[in-house]
Amino acid sequence: MTANLLDFDLDGLAAFCERLGEKRFRAVQLFRWIHQKGVARFEDMTDLARSLREKLPGVCEVRSLPVLTQQASADGTIKWLFDVGDGNAVETVFIPEDDRGTLCVSSQAGCAVGCRFCSTGHQGFSRNLSTGEIVAQLWYAEHFLRKQFNTQERVISNVVMMGMGEPLQNYNALLPALRTMLDDHGYGLSRRRVTVSTSGVVPMMDRLSQDCPVALAVSLHAPNDALRDHLVPLNRKYPLAELMDACLRYLPHAPRDFITFEYCMLAGVNDQLEHAQQLIDLVRGHAGRGVPCKFNLIPFNPFPESGLTCSAKPVVKAFAERLSAAGIVTTVRKTRGDDIDAACGQLAGDVLDRTNAAARLAQRRTQVEHRVVWSSKESS
CATH class of the missing domain: 3.20.20.70 (Aldolase class I)
Structure with a gap:
């Protein structure tokens, strides 16, 4: 399983980036995108180097909870x-x-x-x-x-x-x-x-x-x-x-x-x-x-x-x-x-x-998450 970046505090993320050959300031950028802006897709982190954005999906993810x-x-x-x-x-x-x-x-x-x-x-x-x-x-x-x-x-x-x-x-x-x-x-x-x-x-x-x-x-x-x-x-x-x-x-x-x-x-x-x-x-x-x-x-x-x-x-x-x-x-x-x-x-x-009903919900979990995020906005 790929690393979950939510598992790292800033020092931990800096160490992870160092293992990828990246400097600490890249960890700061990642940390801000994830926690301050709530962005989970690396391709949306626009100030990261393209090479890093292409590297990250193969080794890590921002994995939230369903x-x-x-x-x-x-x-x-x-x-x-x-x-x-x-x-x-x-x-x-x-x-x-x-x-x-x-x-x-x-x-x-x-x-x-x-x-x-x-x-x-x-x-x-x-x-x-x-x-x-x-x-x-x-x-x-x-x-x-x-x-x-x-x-x-x-x-x-x-x-x-x-x-x-x-x-x-x-x-x-x-x-x-x-x-x-x-x-x-x-x-x-x-x-x-x-x-x-x-x-x-x-x-x-x-x-x-x-x-x-x-x-x-x-x-x-x-x-x-x-x-x-x-x-x-x-x-x-x-x-x-x-x-x-x-x-x-x-x-x-x-x-x-x-x-x-x-x-x-x-x-x-x-x-x-x-x-x-x-x-x-x-x-x-x-x-x-x-x-x-x-x-x-x-x-x-x-x-x-x-x-x-x-x-x-x-x-x-x-x-x-x-x-x-x-x-x-x-x-x-x-x-x-x-x-x-x-x-x-x-x-x-x-x-x-x-x-106990989780198994019955598993197949439609993605739909549930999407609806939870947007339902209140759509009803306003």
């Missing part, structure tokens, strides 16, 4: 189901807001962490995505949205690695993908606007702080080890004290001076005021100086296998007020895209049912 489905929510959220082969699929979600456009990107097909409240974890783990498969989600979404909105300006301003999978358990593929997102010749995103969410893979948090320290969000979900062991099984390997220490080590390298803690509100499980007080004690008292942080409370999106329900709004409000009264910045995440199962924790809830 689109199985696209769904649009009433609130403007868009969810894509991408085929990653062998009956596996991943979901990617675009969330438009007045001041930003956020893309939620997947890093694995399925997830091995198995958090009790996450439907992706109940699907089980299939495999890691390649760098190219991670980047392809951004590449497709960005250039689809530019066509939809009829603009050459960047539409996606923020990327959150909060889709399917635990990003730090796919570190070798994640790192060049992050570098492509940040590169000024690629998507030019700032480190503050790229967020990696982790359940707490402590050794990889330390590596990320040295290799590519972007914004960090930690899926906390419990204020003590006994409860977190139950909700987030990874806690048995990296308990809260170790996780808080890792957060403190990350902060000197981070683009923000705080860690975001994500906390899914589960009725009668982790939503009582005593739990809020335990959280305050945890983050304020750790290591004698506390962990600078903000909390993002997430309304739980129920699915049948979980056996869990969402906390009532008055309970969430009281919980948030207790944290805020202690001087901790606390927000309640606004639910987006729940009518298309695109809200937090819902991704892949029925992916397996839909990917």
Whole structure:
């Protein structure tokens, strides 16, 4: 199989070009055509030497992911189901807001962490995505949205690695993908606007702080080890004290001076005021100086296998007020895209049912992709 240029960050692409006998500036040209302009055909890259344009198709390609489905929510959220082969699929979600456009990107097909409240974890783990498969989600979404909105300006301003999978358990593929997102010749995103969410893979948090320290969000979900062991099984390997220490080590390298803690509100499980007080004690008292942080409370999106329900709004409000009264910045995440199962924790809830139909769709996949790209433009 020929090389997929979406697998390379700029340094990787420069090394690839060097093996072809080309200089680094050719890699920069290629990188800009692919990521800034969304061009996949080498013959359309008009400032490349003709000899290079003729050479490239024999050794490489820009290989995106086939689109199985696209769904649009009433609130403007868009969810894509991408085929990653062998009956596996991943979901990617675009969330438009007045001041930003956020893309939620997947890093694995399925997830091995198995958090009790996450439907992706109940699907089980299939495999890691390649760098190219991670980047392809951004590449497709960005250039689809530019066509939809009829603009050459960047539409996606923020990327959150909060889709399917635990990003730090796919570190070798994640790192060049992050570098492509940040590169000024690629998507030019700032480190503050790229967020990696982790359940707490402590050794990889330390590596990320040295290799590519972007914004960090930690899926906390419990204020003590006994409860977190139950909700987030990874806690048995990296308990809260170790996780808080890792957060403190990350902060000197981070683009923000705080860690975001994500906390899914589960009725009668982790939503009582005593739990809020335990959280305050945890983050304020750790290591004698506390962990600078903000909390993002997430309304739980129920699915049948979980056996869990969402906390009532008055309970969430009281919980948030207790944290805020202690001087901790606390927000309640606004639910987006729940009518298309695109809200937090819902991704892949029925992916397996839909990917079973992938074989039936294979023969008309090209037609589906073409229609997805142009249908909104034609209907405007």
